Amino acid sequence: MQHDALLTQDELDFIQSMHHNPQLNVRDASSSLMVNGGAQIRDLLTRLAAHDHVTIQAQFDNQQMTFPLQLVEDEFHAVHLRLGVPSIFEDGPMVRPWRLMLEEPVALENIKGQPGSLWVHEVSFKGVLLEIRGRAKPPKTFALWFSPTGYERIPVRGTLERENTQGLFAYRLNQGNADETERLRQFILQQHRLAHPEVHA
Template structure:
């Protein structure tokens, strides 16, 4: 499932229908991870379990000029029942070239130094692959590497950001590649970006991808 043809890509209407059928909406504040149980005999369950461990599975959805790639993760309970869950997607802009969607914050995002002091740099845009910052006026040469913390306003947590300078976009804007030391950090940023994307496009009716409570406790 890691490689799909163009005919395997879900259009927005199809994903909306899938969302309605598979993911019942609970009262506000009780979001759950989108999931569904895979029915089958023990032989098929074992085969799917081995496939989930050995291969990268994903669901691809197309929304106008956006392509969302949702990783799929299999879980097996004590009764050998398999459950498949949607993880936060990678979001791409389609066109002449396909590239990671860059979120330009509608409200300023705070960058903090290791000591907790607010950095003078401001987030101009950010994606899963990189980010660009606006330098203060009359700032000297941009640092080759950045080690900062991004404050995620909705959950109040801090996300470490490590970046390597790519290029200077203009006199005050510099682009950096993102470097992740741990997969959990990339997943946390992916969830944040997906939530921001949903807020900007509520008409697309995309599913929620809230992590399990145990996963949230581990990443806290």
């Protein structure tokens, strides 16, 4: 090898292997959105996404998904439109958020990971249906952690809405920040994918 070479042969081989690695060259189709339709439409969508809440809605069977359009800046300071994690709704007498019915109830945990008396039976990105175990009274509000098996803990904050005919308590979720809401929507999307594989195929 020449003494004035910038890279060793091992370094060149490594770069070549990275360049030809098919796994590294696959784009994440779910995280980016190509807008074809002319500069005027693209500029309009970009302006709207910068100043307002812009969504794309898809309907199938008795459900609908609403994807937020987000402006993101890449490492080269170029701005792109990207689809966010969708909100999933189900149609009926009234449109409501899609609810995941858990096979087994999951206890909400405190900051130390200890389960309490509130057990989740159903969850959506807007609310939870809880069973109160023991002799505890249903709290007016709570700030705890939802920790389904196999997933990272998600902080949840709820406000009591009502008791249903089965003795379970409906709480409206009011997440503290966008990241918490995004994490809960991501979990719901993953569960929707398992429940309705034909939609996500």
